[in-house]
Amino acid sequence: MVKRRISVLGATGSIGTSTLDLLDRAGGAERFEVVALTGARNIAGLAQAARRLRAKVAVTADPARLGDLRDALAGSDVRAEAGPEALLDAAAEPADWTMSAIVGAAGLAPTMRAAANGGTLALANKESLVCAGRLLLDECARARTTLLPADSEHSAIFQCLRGERLAEVERVIITASGGPFRDFTRDQMQDVTPEEAMAHPNWDMGAAISIDSASMFNKALELIEAKYLFDLQAHQIEVLVHRQSIVHSMVGFTDGSIMAQMGPPDMRGAIGYALNYPDRPDLPVERVDFAKLATLDFAAPDPDRFPALRLAERVLAAGGLAGTVLNAAKEEAMHGFLARRVGFLSMADLVEGALDALPCEGEPGDLSSVLEMDAAARSHVREQIS
Ligand SMILES: NC(=O)C1=CN([C@@H]2O[C@H](COP(=O)(O)OP(=O)(O)OC[C@H]3O[C@@H](n4cnc5c(N)ncnc54)[C@H](OP(=O)(O)O)[C@@H]3O)[C@@H](O)[C@H]2O)C=CC1
Ligand SMILES: CC(=O)[C@@H](O)[C@H](O)COP(=O)(O)O
Numbered sequence: 001m002v003k004r005r006i007s008v009l010g011a012t013g014s015i016g017t018s019t020l021d022l023l024d025r026a027g028g029a030e031r032f033e034v035v036a037l038t039g040a041r042n043i044a045g046l047a048q049a050a051r052r053l054r055a056k057v058a059v060t061a062d063p064a065r066l067g068d069l070r071d072a073l074a075g076s077d078v079r080a081e082a083g084p085e086a087l088l089d090a091a092a093e094p095a096d097w098t099m100s101a102i103v104g105a106a107g108l109a110p111t112m113r114a115a116a117n118g119g120t121l122a123l124a125n126k127e128s129l130v131c132a133g134r135l136l137l138d139e140c141a142r143a144r145t146t147l148l149p150a151d152s153e154h155s156a157i158f159q160c161l162r163g164e165r166l167a168e169v170e171r172v173i174i175t176a177s178g179g180p181f182r183d184f185t186r187d188q189m190q191d192v193t194p195e196e197a198m199a200h201p202n203w204d205m206g207a208a209i210s211i212d213s214a215s216m217f218n219k220a221l222e223l224i225e226a227k228y229l230f231d232l233q234a235h236q237i238e239v240l241v242h243r244q245s246i247v248h249s250m251v252g253f254t255d256g257s258i259m260a261q262m263g264p265p266d267m268r269g270a271i272g273y274a275l276n277y278p279d280r281p282d283l284p285v286e287r288v289d290f291a292k293l294a295t296l297d298f299a300a301p302d303p304d305r306f307p308a309l310r311l312a313e314r315v316l317a318a319g320g321l322a323g324t325v326l327n328a329a330k331e332e333a334m335h336g337f338l339a340r341r342v343g344f345l346s347m348a349d350l351v352e353g354a355l356d357a358l359p360c361e362g363e364p365g366d367l368s369s370v371l372e373m374d375a376a377a378r379s380h381v382r383e384q385i386s
């Protein structure tokens with residue numbers, strides 16, 4: 001049996017470990033040829049997974065941790081590598097299926113490399129599309145790489161579109177849990193802490209996306225992600241607050257009919273769909289019991305309390321490089337919030353300030369211009385904070 005070649009970028013994170021769990025359950029090293037696993041700080045987790053799945057190479061993004069990784073892999077056949085170049089080389093290793101799950105804009109360059117591979121690219125790293133949507137889609141088209149969404153909402157939209165015609169799509173409705181502060185007033189949000197912001201009511205996720213969910217910057221990123229993935233106009237994309245996170249998103253068609261995709265709030269559903277596509281084997285997720293749930297709530301989002309949604313509309317109108325600025329400024333503002341130097345509500349002010357200050361209309365011509373704009377937005381926000 002020819003084994004499917006698999007790489008997982010960001011293997012030690014929340015998406016990464018859920019992906020590895022599915023690979024283990026499906027037969028692990030007996031069934032798959034694991035090519036590259038990457039991480040950053042969690043060397044023990046990376047080495048353990050690389051040994052178990054008999055990966056060809058394990059890469060930490062942090063060059064200072066190469067010695068630790070080598071020690072942790074001593075006596076195994078796994079090659080240990082470190083640093084940004086090694087990360088790009090690992091992403092470029094031929095693979096049939098790659099999960100892109102590095103957090104933030106740090107995932108962009110490795111994702112672009114993986115997109116050049118052919119095969120299938122399962123995309124959790126939404127920041128790649130937000131920062132360089134056109135470039136990533138063009139690279140996938142050039143290399144005949146199949147891009148499959150792994151973000152739960154976009155997987156839901158993709159599933160609703162199966163067998164449908166894009167020309168008959170009227171709108172997509174992206175659901176949002178509203179995060180831990182969905183019932184807070186702006187006054188109450190003023191002094192919330194990083195710990196409170198990280199406590200997502202429904203999903204168990206990494207720190208950055210949890211805080212983004214609390215500010216609804218996650219939904220802002222997802223609006224932009226949807227525009228690129230499904231070739232939509234801004235007016236076709238809506239956000240709907242749905243506190244149970246059971247309806248993962250919906251698609252409305254020209255005849256007024258609406259398709260919804262539902263499931264429990266467990267990312268192994270969306271990841272498993274991308275891993276097994278077009279098949280639907282059994283997945284280890286809880287089955288939804290509607291009688292027990294009793295109600296599903298829906299409400300309009302409130303852009304006054306969550307200004308990230310307005311900023312997303314601005315980016316959708318301005319085009320590609322504005323997405324780069326929004327994301328980079330948001331990441332820097334979040335670092336400030338985590339360091340307790342920036343208030344929760346000031347994150348959106350800093351992002352708006354960066355969008356005002358930097359000339360970012362239009363689509364980027366290449367990856368370097370994206371990285372330059374990313375750097376400019378970061379230094380602008382850092383200056384504002386200091
Ligand atoms: N978690 C979720 O449920 C969902 C996540 N996503 C998206 O998936 C992506 C990953 O999210 P999540 O798994 O929550 O994040 P985590 O923080 O849990 O994991 C991030 C991964 O990236 C690695 N990493 C961190 N910094 C760098 C860097 N500078 N260079 C290379 N690798 C790095 C981490 O390594 P280490 O841990 O070893 O330091 C880890 O493997 C994000 O883009 C997120 O928006 C989308 C939908 C749902
Ligand atoms: C699981 C997933 O896809 C996350 O993006 C999730 O949707 C976050 O929840 P919010 O709806 O609160 O942003």
Ligand SMILES: [Mn+2]
Nearest residue numbers: 151152153222
């Ligand atoms: Mn999502």
